[in-house]
Structures are given as C-alpha cells and as structure tokens.
Amino acid sequence: MTLESHRPFIEDLYRELHAHPELSHREHRTAGRMAELLREAGFEVHEHVGGTGVVGVLRRGTGPTVLVRADMDGLPVVEAEQVPYRSTQTDEWEGQTVGVMHACGHDTHMATLQGALRILVEQDDWSGTLVAVLQPAEETIDGAKGMQDDLRRILPDGIDVALGQHVMPGAAGTVSLAAGPVMAASDHLIVTVHGRGGHGSQPEATVDPIVLAASIVVRLQTVVSRTVAPFEQAVVTVGTFHAGTKQNIIPESARFEINIRTFDEGVRARVIAAIERIVQGECEASGAPRPATIERGSTAPLTDNDPQATALVAAAFDEAFGAQHLELRPLLGSEDFSDLPATWGAPYVYWMYGGFDPQLVAEATERGTLAASVPSNHSPTFIPVMQPTLDTATTAMVAAARAFLAR
Numbered sequence: 001m002t003l004e005s006h007r008p009f010i011e012d013l014y015r016e017l018h019a020h021p022e023l024s025h026r027e028h029r030t031a032g033r034m035a036e037l038l039r040e041a042g043f044e045v046h047e048h049v050g051g052t053g054v055v056g057v058l059r060r061g062t063g064p065t066v067l068v069r070a071d072m073d074g075l076p077v078v079e080a081e082q083v084p085y086r087s088t089q090t091d092e093w094e095g096q097t098v099g100v101m102h103a104c105g106h107d108t109h110m111a112t113l114q115g116a117l118r119i120l121v122e123q124d125d126w127s128g129t130l131v132a133v134l135q136p137a138e139e140t141i142d143g144a145k146g147m148q149d150d151l152r153r154i155l156p157d158g159i160d161v162a163l164g165q166h167v168m169p170g171a172a173g174t175v176s177l178a179a180g181p182v183m184a185a186s187d188h189l190i191v192t193v194h195g196r197g198g199h200g201s202q203p204e205a206t207v208d209p210i211v212l213a214a215s216i217v218v219r220l221q222t223v224v225s226r227t228v229a230p231f232e233q234a235v236v237t238v239g240t241f242h243a244g245t246k247q248n249i250i251p252e253s254a255r256f257e258i259n260i261r262t263f264d265e266g267v268r269a270r271v272i273a274a275i276e277r278i279v280q281g282e283c284e285a286s287g288a289p290r291p292a293t294i295e296r297g298s299t300a301p302l303t304d305n306d307p308q309a310t311a312l313v314a315a316a317f318d319e320a321f322g323a324q325h326l327e328l329r330p331l332l333g334s335e336d337f338s339d340l341p342a343t344w345g346a347p348y349v350y351w352m353y354g355g356f357d358p359q360l361v362a363e364a365t366e367r368g369t370l371a372a373s374v375p376s377n378h379s380p381t382f383i384p385v386m387q388p389t390l391d392t393a394t395t396a397m398v399a400a401a402r403a404f405l406a407r
C-alpha cells in the first residue's frame with residue numbers, strides 16, 4: 001500500500017517542521033522546504049506568492065483543477081516539554097522575544113499534504129490539474145487574501161474546487177465534515193467613546209467616559225440574547241478595555257475592542273448594526289460631546305462548505321474511514337482558507353481531523369470534560385499524537401482530491 005511506503009517521509013517531515021516553526025509572514029525556511037519538496041515531486045513551483053506563499057502546479061491531461069491547501073505559520077507560544085522534537089525557536093514579536101511553536105498543528109497540515117501529493121503523483125489512474133497551495137499567515141487571517149492577485153495570474157482559468165483540512169482536539173483516526181457553514185465569520189470593532197475629562201472630585205463638570213463605556217459593555221451582553229434568535233448563533237466579546245491614567249482624573253476618552261463571531265451574513269449584519277446602535281445610543285444618553293468613533297479591525301470570512309462538493313468528499317470519506325467519518329459540529333473559530341477559492345468564486349470543502357489519543361478523548365467525552373482534558377489549539381501542549389493522526393490526514397486529502405480528479 002502506498003501510504004506505508006511514504007509514512008517515514010511524512011513522519012520525518014512532521015518532526016522537522018515541528019522543531020522549526022516560524023511566525024506569520026516570516027515562513028522563509030518553511031516555504032523554502034515546501035518549494036524544494038514540490039520540485040522533487042515534479043510540480044511546477046511558484047515562490048514568493050503573496051509574500052512567503054508557495055504554489056505548485058502539476059498538469060496531467062484534461063480534467064478538473066483541484067486546489068489542495070496547507071497553512072505554514074506557527075504561533076508566539078513557548079512549547080511545553082513533552083516531545084523530543086519540541087521547538088526551542090524564538091523570535092521577536094511586538095518588541096518582545098517570544099518562543100515560537102506550531103501550536104495550531106499547521107506542521108501536520110504541511111507534512112500530510114506533501115505526503116498526499118507524493119501518493120497522488122504515484123497513482124496513474126487520474127487526470128486533471130493538481131494545485132498545491134502552501135499558504136502563509138493563517139493565524140493573522142491575511143495570508144490567503146494576500147495570495148489572491150498572484151493566484152489569479154498563475155491560474156487565469158480558475159479552479160474547480162479547493163480542499164483544506166485542520167487538526168482539532170478530537171480522536172486521532174477520525175475525520176469530521178459537514179455541508180454549509182463550519183467555521184464562523186469574525187469581525188473586530190475598535191470603539192473609542194469621547195467624554196469630557198476633569199477632576200475626579202468634580203464629576204458634575206465632566207462626562208465620564210469610563211462609566212459610559214462600562215454601560216456599553218454591559219448592554220452589549222444583550223445583543224446575542226435579545227437580537228439573535230435561539231436557533232441562530234453569534235458571539236460578542238469585549239476583549240480589551242482601556243481608559244485613564246490616574247485615580248483622581250476623569251479621562252477624556254475610553255477605548256475598547258469587540259470580537260464578533262457569526263455563521264450567517266444576515267445575523268452578522270444585524271449584530272453589527274445592534275452594536276453600533278447601542279454604542280451611539282449610550283453616548284447620547286451620557287451627553288457625550290460627540291459620537292463614538294468605531295473603526296473596523298481585521299475580519300475573517302465565513303467558512304461555508306459547498307453542499308455538492310461536500311457530498312462527493314463525504315462519500316469518499318465513508319469509503320476510506322467508515323464509522324470514523326463523523327459529522328462536524330460548526331466551530332466558532334475562524335479561518336481564512338475560503339479566501340483562496342474566493343479568488344475565482346470557486347466551491348470548497350474544509351474538514352477537521354482529530355489529533356489526540358482516542359481513549360483519552362472517549363473518556364473525557366463520557367465525563368463531559370473534553371475541553372479540560374484535551375489541549376485546545378494554540379495551547380503550549382497542543383502536540384497531536386503522530387499516529388494515526390498523520391495517516392488519517394494524508395488518507396483524507398488523497399481521498400478528497402480523487403473524488404474530483406477525472407478517472
């Protein structure tokens with residue numbers, strides 16, 4: 001069986017990538033290795049695509065163009081000492097020296113994508129075009145968008161489908177897939193409310209922006225409970241709050257940041273409108289000298305699996321994984337994978353695979369302690385068990401690609 005002959009390559013590559021993580025937009029070593037391996041496998045290689053991105057194209061006769069993607073960046077996290085191939089890398093991040101770790105498992109995505117490509121290259125029963133995208137900067141949600149102009153140039157005729165996958169805190173050996181929205185859209189608002197500063201002993205001479213901003217934060221908690229239907233989903237979180245310099249000074253302004261997660265464009269628009277209404281309404285109620293300033297920060301697109309394409313992948317997963325093929329429950333995390341197929345408006349399928357000891361996951365699920373017992377993505381202990389995680393992801397990518405390539 002072909003997977004067995006490629007397993008040592010995939011495992012070695014995984015250990016190597018895990019020990020050499022790089023931060024978003026700085027994936028220079030990683031990109032170089034990815035390009036080298038694509039060249040070895042016979043792909044036409046494009047480097048520096050939208051920065052540090054790499055694209056490999058393999059044309060084999062007529063048939064659909066299938067884009068397969070892995071993301072390349074690590075995170076500013078100091079890795080816990082658990083495995084011999086742990087990362088001891090450091091880098092500068094916002095003026096500080098930080099540890100760097102593949103704490104989101106993108107190393108498993110890359111190693112298994114390279115393995116899957118080698119297996120596909122060996123198989124002679126398909127035709128079409130295989131496009132491998134090694135994407136930078138998923139964690140900053142701007143890597144895929146940054147590749148769009150170059151991708152349009154490299155592939156002017158577009159693609160038929162894009163495929164992507166992510167490791168998650170589930171049982172190794174399982175894959176999880178669903179049609180429709182599977183990961184949330186994310187929006188980031190930066191709000192500054194303007195008051196009138198003064199002495200802490202004379203509140204009557206001021207408009208206190210702290211009290212104003214605090215009432216906004218409290219009232220924002222009603223957005224989800226009062227404007228989103230019980231069968232719809234949304235999250236509104238105020239993640240930062242800054243105001244003032246000294247206890248006896250009422251400051252001029254207060255600033256806070258809001259993160260919003262939604263699964264539907266209508267809900268997204270409604271939630272943002274409710275937030276803006278509450279912010280400006282509270283400013284008026286407080287007698288603020290002018291309306292609040294609301295800036296848009298980073299946004300992440302919705303990941304919304306195409307139903308027809310997903311049905312083809314689901315059939316392939318049934319055949320490859322049987323009962324280990326599970327239904328994916330939509331996740332409130334966000335991804336920028338869909339910005340790649342959005343380059344041409346093409347359909348896409350995105351799924352998850354588990355990376356942790358199945359017995360541990362089963363016992364934790366039974367006890368209802370999964371979130372506490374299995375490390376979450378981005379944690380310093382998010383180190384998937386090597387097998388069957390790598391075999392599963394490799395098999396999934398091969399099976400999904402073959403579901404579209406001509407036979």
Ligand SMILES: [Zn+2]
Nearest residue numbers: 104139377378
């Ligand atoms: Zn991540």
Ligand SMILES: [Zn+2]
Nearest residue numbers: 104106138166
């Ligand atoms: Zn990730």
